[in-house]
Amino acid sequence: MDSSATADLYRDITDFARSTPSWFQHLAELWTEAGLLLFGVIFIVLWWSARPTGSRAVAVAVLAPLATAIAYVCSETLKTVFTEDRPCRAVAGAGASLVACPPVGDWSFPSNHSTIAGGAAIAIAIVRPLLAYLTVPMALLMAFSRVFVGVHYPHDVAVGLVLGGVVAALIVLLAAGPVQKLVETMRTSQSGAVLWMVGTGARAGAERGRHSAGRR
Template structure:
């Protein structure tokens, strides 16, 4: 698994040699820092959709919860980020030293699941932007593919477990 992780990371990081790809990947990484893009999107959804404001706010809370959960897992697992030993020079700075799971992927997947369930007019944009953000973290060289996959799974699972609460029902 480690060898495959490193080979996939190297291939994706090589995509960042194209200046346009690197610029887009940096922008997505910056926008996703601390889940900012996804939290802002949830708050915009809550402001725009008065009928489902509560569901939007709870979906935003679940997105934040997925991000926080991933940060907690990082503190337990403590996997170092890719580096020179992997032949990877990161294109961005990171808030922390630990890689597993990707918090960007956790909040992106959580937002895609939560906001997609609310079916707003712009919901079709969330999954591709979330996927692009996940890939961007490998293009900028700060996560292994397994970090991103685990983060996305954690984010989707967090929202799935909170779906009933998000839609106004009591939590089990």
């Protein structure tokens, strides 16, 4: 992988990073990892809030983290094809990265963090479109933070964002129908654990309410 095209931009960003106050650098270091946890929390909230609703809502809420995980696997596979060394080792004249440079063999292209962020942002936006106003900026900030702390080239994070978003969108949209049917089947189960996972849906809940009222 020819990384010379964005090496100068990498140097500019990392030089800027080292000129920022230490508290800002620590904030960037925190966000580069904590952002992933926040996406995970959003996934859980979306799944939980979808359980009392329609089966398609549950299907896409369940698919969102799965699609993001598949995007990550695609990113990890590409790393083994391109085997691009990290810029914190390869870019001549660049200062030390703000975080420890990953070891040789932990390749740079594409950025796994950015792939996960891009996939999560788009998958969540499919589940709840209004959340795109939150998740897209989150993903962009996470991608930028990977360059800011010095462990990725700009093209690593740009490709990662696109890869994650495209793969996640395709998985969610193409698999929503079959998974919706699976959810509907699971909702006929007598197992409490199964019903806890997929919820009973508004209609089933209403039916139980009517039966309870009739017995009174």
